[in-house]
Amino acid sequence: MKKLILVLAFLLPNAVFAAGGGAHLDTANYDLTDKASLQSGAMLFQNYCLGCHQMQYQRYQRAFEDLDVPVELGQANLQFTGEKPGEFIKNGMPADSAAKWFGAPPPDLTLVARVRGADWLYTYLRTFYVDESRPFGVNNLVFPEVGMPHVLQELQGVPSKTTEAHMVDGEMVERYVGIKSDGSGVLSPEEYDTAVLDLVNYLVYTGEPSRLESESIGxxxxxxxxxxxxxxxxxxxxxxxxxx
CATH class of the missing domain: 1.20.5 (Single alpha-helices involved in coiled-coils or other helix-helix interfaces)
Known part of the structure; x- marks a missing residue:
């Protein structure tokens, strides 16, 4: 029994990683002390993510205070349906309808950075690509067969998976080299990467709002x-x- 437990303990992390796409994860150099980045990330979440994903364990008031956002300014730019500052960050999407549209209700994102990790989120949001075989017309390198549309396509443009031909053992083989946008997005590739990093920074913050205080006390x-x-x-x- 002890040997079985040791084997399972060794294999479980590998199984978890195997559940993803096996793609190389880029490093998310987020900075929880960068209030401008956190404010930008909050704006991106409210405008592009909240329609489907909730943060039902995070209150608007707490976010306003931690991000140095005046309550009036926060209500005008981060609250769109008349919620009070003390309420949790929720949307109005019925769970039954969400399950019907997406196959399963979109997960709550309050703790997603602690579950997935900042590097996973950063790479995931930057590796969508066109795949006409999928219901929403896109796929993802980190999360293959993802049931989520590319909600940030307006910012990035239409992304495609690019390959190059390489000679391997006397045979030409197509090898993946990266994701490339068609240039129709509002942001340049560098600006889009920065925007994604801001969003990841905000998700890391919501996963543990007291982290900086805890580290200081520690x-x-x-x-x-x-x-x-x-x-x-x-x-x-x-x-x-x-x-x-």
Whole structure:
């Protein structure tokens, strides 16, 4: 039984990664201290994601305070259906209808960054590509056969998977080289990557709003323990001085 548990513990992480597309994950260099980035990410979420995905464990008021957004400004630009600042971030999509349209209700995204990881989200949002065989006309490298439309296509443009021919063992083989937009998007490729990073930054924040505060407290605790250790060591030497 112990051997079986060890084998399962070793294989489970690999199985989890295998459930994705097996694509290389790009590094999301997010910065939770960058309030401008977080504000931009909040705007993107409210405009492009909230129609389907909720954040039912995050309150508007908390986001306004943490992102340095005045309540009046937040209500004017981040609340569209008359919610009160103290309410949770929800949408009006019926779960039954969502399941019918998408095959399953779109998941709540409050904790998605903690479940998937920032690198996964950053790569996922940048690797949609045209696939006419899919219901919404797009597929994804990180999440193959995804049941979600490319909601950021307006910003990115129409993305296509590009390949190059390489000679392998005397035979020409098409090898994937990247995703390329047709240029019809509102943003340039560099601007789109920045926008996605802002959105990921915001999702990381909502997954753990008190993270910066916790890290700050943790550093002070470590300093306290180090000082306390020195004092205890000196006290121990004083008590045992006559014995030694």
């Amino acid at each position: 550093r002070w605790v470590i300093v306290f323990l180090l000082v306390f250790f020195v004092l205890i060591y000196l006290l121990k030497k004083e008590y045992w001085r006559d014995v030694h």
